[in-house]
Amino acid sequence: MAVDTANLAALIGSRICHDLISPVGAINNGLELLEMSGAMAGPELELISDSVLNANARIRFFRIAFGAAGDQQMGRAEVVSVLDDLAKAGRMKYQWDHQEGCSRSEVRLAFLAALCLETALPYGGTIQISCRDGAWCASGEGRKIAVEAGLWGHLDGSDTTNAVTPALVQFAMLPAAAQEAARKISFDNTAETVNIQF
Secondary structure, three states: OOOOHHHHHHHHHHHHHHHHHHHHHHHHHHHHHHHHHOOOOOHHHHHHHHHHHHHHHHHHHHHHHHOOOOOOEEOHHHHHHHHHHHHHOOOEEEEEOOOOOEEHHHHHHHHHHHHHHHHOOOOOEEEEEEEEOOEEEEEEEOOOOOOOHHHHHHHHOOOOOOOOOHHHOHHHHHHHHHHHOOOOOEEEEOOOEEEEEO
16 A cells, blocks of 8 residues: 655654654663762752753653654543653643543644744744644634745645744644645734644
8 A cells, every 4th residue: 555745744744753662761760870879969060950851841742743643542641741741851831721631633733833833933822732622713812923825825825835844844744634634724923923723
């Protein structure tokens, strides 16, 4: 059976994240042993530890956002744990307002939307994700919202003049994942907020 381009990209994402999570976890275990033994202490150990925690949080997030989705359910606690760990490592704060579990494909769409919102919040801010009656909304709030029409237009097909670079691959992945889930993407913005609905 042939694999389409979007699914192939998701399989590659899953494989990379799966292979990276174990060595990053092993580094963290090694740091804990060093700390317990007293063989190493100080700002150097703290810097390495913070970097490992950041890498672990990003890999867990990317595994959901860019990996193969499937129909399995994810509990609220698991999703919030990923977002809380991610927030510790950066300038973004995340609020997951959906109180129930949901499918991995829905979480994937929400995480891809969050990555799009991050690009519009160059000075950081808060990303709030909610779902009402099956309709999802990811909202970003911060100062100096930056929404480039030629990039954001990839989400709904209205303007695709800007090239999608590796750093902005979420703008190609989100509409592909939405189409696979039979959902339509829309977005709007003001001077301080930007919203993605699906």
